[in-house]
Amino acid sequence: MAKVAVVGLGAMGSRIAQRLLAAGHDLVVWNRSAEKTAPFVAVESPAQAAQRADAVFVMVSDPQAVREVTEDADGILAGARPGTTVIQMSTVGPADISRLASSLPEGVELLDAPVLGSLSEVEGGTLRVFAGGSPDLVERWTPVLSSLGSVLHVGPVGLGTAAKLVANSTLLGALAVLGEALALGQKLGLPPGTTFEVLAATPLAAQAERRREAFETGEYPVRFALALALKDAELISGAGDGMDFKVAEAVREWFVKAVEDGAGEDDYSSILTEIAPSGQSDASDLSD
Numbered sequence: 454m455a456k457v458a459v460v461g462l463g464a465m466g467s468r469i470a471q472r473l474l475a476a477g478h479d480l481v482v483w484n485r486s487a488e489k490t491a492p493f494v495a496v497e498s499p500a501q502a503a504q505r506a507d508a509v510f511v512m513v514s515d516p517q518a519v520r521e522v523t524e525d526a527d528g529i530l531a532g533a534r535p536g537t538t539v540i541q542m543s544t545v546g547p548a549d550i551s552r553l554a555s556s557l558p559e560g561v562e563l564l565d566a567p568v569l570g571s572l573s574e575v576e577g578g579t580l581r582v583f584a585g586g587s588p589d590l591v592e593r594w595t596p597v598l599s600s601l602g603s604v605l606h607v608g609p610v611g612l613g614t615a616a617k618l619v620a621n622s623t624l625l626g627a628l629a630v631l632g633e634a635l636a637l638g639q640k641l642g643l644p645p646g647t648t649f650e651v652l653a654a655t656p657l658a659a660q661a662e663r664r665r666e667a668f669e670t671g672e673y674p675v676r677f678a679l680a681l682a683l684k685d686a687e688l689i690s691g692a693g694d695g696m697d698f699k700v701a702e703a704v705r706e707w708f709v710k711a712v713e714d715g716a717g718e719d720d721y722s723s724i725l726t727e728i729a730p731s732g733q734s735d736a737s738d739l740s741d
Contacts, residue, residue: 458481458505459509464677472576472601474493483497483498483522498527502529503529507536508540508597509540511542523539523556533557535558538590541565544688550565562586567614568601580602582601585610618692628660628722629703632728632729671726674720679708679716
């Protein structure tokens with residue numbers, strides 16, 4: 454069992470902490486708002502979290518939050534000591550990981566380990582962990598990471614983040630394509646139920662089936678905020694700077710519009726309603 458800390462107790466971070474605690478690890482946590490720390494042993498700063506742990510898991514909302522919890526005067530790097538590993542799981546960009554790696558005190562190591570999956574996956578321990586780091590470091594922490602899901606060593610630091618952006622580009626793109634397919638079906642007079650039956654015979658079959666109930670009812674339980682999906686879309690566009698990524702830019706524009714329309718706190722799957730807005734009102738026409 455290991456001495457670990459989790460910095461950031463949002464929807465994902467709190468569940469990561471629960472998984473690590475259930476696996477028997479010696480756990481401390483820190484979160485900006487103290488009320489979320491109640492089920493755990495809490496410390497007063499990210500620096501104290503690093504002082505108490507051999508590995509500090511970072512799961513916060515965006516690159517700015519990563520910089521604050523690592524680089525501030527009471528941040529992780531202020532408390533880290535030789536032998537500490539920072540396990541950075543937030544979705545950020547390549548430049549953010551490079552900055553963090555270059556800021557590490559001597560003897561402190563970085564594991565670039567974002568995850569693919571959401572609430573049900575972390576609760577069930579079925580996340581996909583994209584681990585970027587030295588082979589020895591990945592091997593050392595794989596037993597702990599395995600309590601969260603399966604670990605794929607993708608290469609050195611930086612390539613974990615690269616893998617996450619590649620994976621998210623397909624997920625956000627699939628949602629946008631699915632939304633446009635549903636909108637096209639509406640325009641051409643296909644009942645939504647028939648459209649979903651057609652989509653079941655396409656490469657979008659799994660995504661269509663997964664999103665069907667939410668689209669038909671108009672109810673999208675929040676698993677991942679749409680505003681955070683926009684942040685990821687912008688990271689993807691930024692990482693591809695200089696490339697002619699027309700699809701990625703079109704996907705980003707859909708999420709920009711949804712946030713501008715006030716849907717930022719809704720689940721990211723609700724982008725389907727943004728693209729095909731009559732889906733909910735047409736649910737009574739389903740032909741199953």
